[in-house]
Amino acid sequence: MSRISKEEVKHVANLARLAITEEEATTFTKQLDDIITYAEQLNELDTTGIEPTTHVLDLKNVMRKDEPKKWISQEDALQNAPDKQDGQFKVPSVLE
Amino acid sequence: MSLFDYTLRELQEKLHNKEISVTDLVEESYKRIEEVDEEVQAFLTLNKEAAKKQAVELDQERGNADANLFGLPIGVKDNIVTKGLRTTAGSQFLSNFEDPLYDATVVNKLNEAKAVTIGKLNMDEFAMGSSNENSSYVAARNPWNTDYVPGGSSGGSAAAVAAGEVPYSLGSDTGGSIRQPAAYCGVVGLKPTYGRVSRFGLIAFASSLDQIGPITRNVEDNAFLLETISGHDQMDSTSADVDVPKYTDSLTGDVQGMKIAVPKEYLAEGVSPEVKEAVQAALTQYEKMGATWEEVSLPHSKYALSTYYLLSSSEASSNLARFDGVRYGKRAEDAETMLDMFMRSRAEGFGNEVKRRIMLGTFALSSGYYDAYYKKAQQVRTLIKNDFEKVFEDYDVIIGPTTPTPAFKVGDKVDDPMTMYANDILTIPVNLAGVPGISIPCGFSGDGLPIGLQIIGKHFDEATVYRAAHAFEQKTDYHKQRPSLGGARS
Numbered sequence: 001m002s003r004i005s006k007e008e009v010k011h012v013a014n015l016a017r018l019a020i021t022e023e024e025a026t027t028f029t030k031q032l033d034d035i036i037t038y039a040e041q042l043n044e045l046d047t048t049g050i051e052p053t054t055h056v057l058d059l060k061n062v063m064r065k066d067e068p069k070k071w072i073s074q075e076d077a078l079q080n081a082p083d084k085q086d087g088q089f090k091v092p093s094v095l096e
Numbered sequence: 097m098s099l100f101d102y103t104l105r106e107l108q109e110k111l112h113n114k115e116i117s118v119t120d121l122v123e124e125s126y127k128r129i130e131e132v133d134e135e136v137q138a139f140l141t142l143n144k145e146a147a148k149k150q151a152v153e154l155d156q157e158r159g160n161a162d163a164n165l166f167g168l169p170i171g172v173k174d175n176i177v178t179k180g181l182r183t184t185a186g187s188q189f190l191s192n193f194e195d196p197l198y199d200a201t202v203v204n205k206l207n208e209a210k211a212v213t214i215g216k217l218n219m220d221e222f223a224m225g226s227s228n229e230n231s232s233y234v235a236a237r238n239p240w241n242t243d244y245v246p247g248g249s250s251g252g253s254a255a256a257v258a259a260g261e262v263p264y265s266l267g268s269d270t271g272g273s274i275r276q277p278a279a280y281c282g283v284v285g286l287k288p289t290y291g292r293v294s295r296f297g298l299i300a301f302a303s304s305l306d307q308i309g310p311i312t313r314n315v316e317d318n319a320f321l322l323e324t325i326s327g328h329d330q331m332d333s334t335s336a337d338v339d340v341p342k343y344t345d346s347l348t349g350d351v352q353g354m355k356i357a358v359p360k361e362y363l364a365e366g367v368s369p370e371v372k373e374a375v376q377a378a379l380t381q382y383e384k385m386g387a388t389w390e391e392v393s394l395p396h397s398k399y400a401l402s403t404y405y406l407l408s409s410s411e412a413s414s415n416l417a418r419f420d421g422v423r424y425g426k427r428a429e430d431a432e433t434m435l436d437m438f439m440r441s442r443a444e445g446f447g448n449e450v451k452r453r454i455m456l457g458t459f460a461l462s463s464g465y466y467d468a469y470y471k472k473a474q475q476v477r478t479l480i481k482n483d484f485e486k487v488f489e490d491y492d493v494i495i496g497p498t499t500p501t502p503a504f505k506v507g508d509k510v511d512d513p514m515t516m517y518a519n520d521i522l523t524i525p526v527n528l529a530g531v532p533g534i535s536i537p538c539g540f541s542g543d544g545l546p547i548g549l550q551i552i553g554k555h556f557d558e559a560t561v562y563r564a565a566h567a568f569e570q571k572t573d574y575h576k577q578r579p580s581l582g583g584a585r586s
């Protein structure tokens with residue numbers, strides 16, 4: 001049984017904000033299915049009660065004073081922008 | 097003989113004694129690049145004008161040349177941001193990212209140490225790959241035989257050093273991306289302990305696994321470079337506030353009484369006979385030097401690959417959400433709506449491997465699958481980490497091969513993601529556990545391709561890893577071999 005259907009692949013691509021063609025959807029379905037099927041070997045292991053590792057180091061929150069610092073200017077921030085206007089990033093309309 | 101056959105310290109001495117100038121070194125680098133880079137394709141962007149200017153300036157102040165890397169030319173992997181110098185991470189998405197706003201912390205440290213940045217090094221797109229064939233520009237080649245891959249993702253970083261284009265470079269390692277290309281190209285590459293080196297300014301792939309590290313021609317240079325780039329950084333909350341030892345002091349050549357663990361899983365099926373033989377010979381050498389070794393087990397090794405691909409892809413799917421075509425990078429033309437712009441910019445800017453991993457990660461994190469895939473993988477990560485901790489209760493280092501085989505041919509594995517992923521089976525567990533690991537040359541295959549020995553240490557114990565690596569290097573001359581590329585000058 002396949003782990004992921006073509007419809008699911010299209011749904012995931014949409015969640016990931018990736019436009020994919022019909023042909024790509026077919027290829028990705030096969031490849032993702034292979035990878036997920038392989039990864040299901042993890043189910044051989046009983047992990048009841050095992051703490052998940054998010055980070056290997058024992059991290060604690062470190063606080064610093066909330067002070068304004070000089071970082072980059074508005075002009076600098078815009079220097080690599082594909083499109084800009086009046087000191088702001090310009091994008092196509094958000095509403096359809 | 098090339099100037100880059102000297103160690104970094106020897107070069108510094110020559111600079112100090114005025115036998116050579118910084119300009120000589122920088123010229124040497126660009127001359128070699130001109131000779132061989134059309135074949136090797138290690139560099140994506142050169143910093144020629146600025147580097148030559150900096151060389152002239154450094155030559156004028158040579159009297160007070162006490163900075164750590166004074167005048168020594170370096171190559172930097174292209175996922176490490178460099179202010180004003182194009183940074184693409186091997187992706188078309190960033191092909192127009194000509195003018196990054198700041199330097200990564202490691203680049204700041206190189207600048208303070210007065211190293212000269214020669215250029216930016218080729219890599220698999222966003223560090224996702226094991227052969228450099230996922231570079232969206234051109235695939236770098238193995239200097240030992242250009243029909244073969246240099247490994248990845250830091251393929252350019254390893255190939256440039258092996259080809260003598262620069263004496264040392266920086267790479268990054270998420271699942272083996274420094275050690276595997278170092279093994280394939282016959283150079284020395286270290287992935288430091290997670291948190292040892294700041295990740296600020298490293299274009300993130302999988303934040304809980306990524307580390308920047310040095311690639312060099314010998315162990316001493318590697319230790320020397322790590323001293324310079326390590327340390328706590330306010331700009332990276334995961335960088336550790338742990339003192340940085342003087343790693344070069346640990347290079348005593350003495351491994352008497354050192355206890356080595358050899359995981360049976362690392363010499364199992366799938367590891368080629370030539371690689372096994374080279375590792376066996378290395379273990380015999382360690383015995384001769386007074387170390388002892390025993391077989392141990394890291395029982396969860398076979399689950400590392402699955403765990404890694406689920407976790408790293410999940411983190412990548414989140415990290416790569418920033419590439420939206422708004423603030424920098426690629427934007428699809430004539431999009432009518434914002435959503436259309438996001439979807440098409442990403443579709444046009446990303447290559448297939450990147451898309452595949454973003455989708456795998458998005459799937460593993462999506463509602464209904466999170467517990468079954470993502471959380472499960474995090475739990476197995478704990479078991480893998482525990483395996484290492486248990487072995488390190490009784491042993492100083494773990495030794496095995498870096499990769500199951502030497503380099504493979506260009507094009508051989510490109511159509512099958514699962515076969516490609518299997519290259520990293522011996523390096524991935526190290527990232528999952530967060531411990532340091534190095535690859536050093538330990539032999540050659542019948543085809544004349546380098547074989548790498550992997551030495552793994554405890555958290556923040558790079559010193560012992562270096563001591564073991566250096567002692568072996570002292571007794572062998574694999575690291576002194578040079579590829580005959582472009583008429584070798586050795």
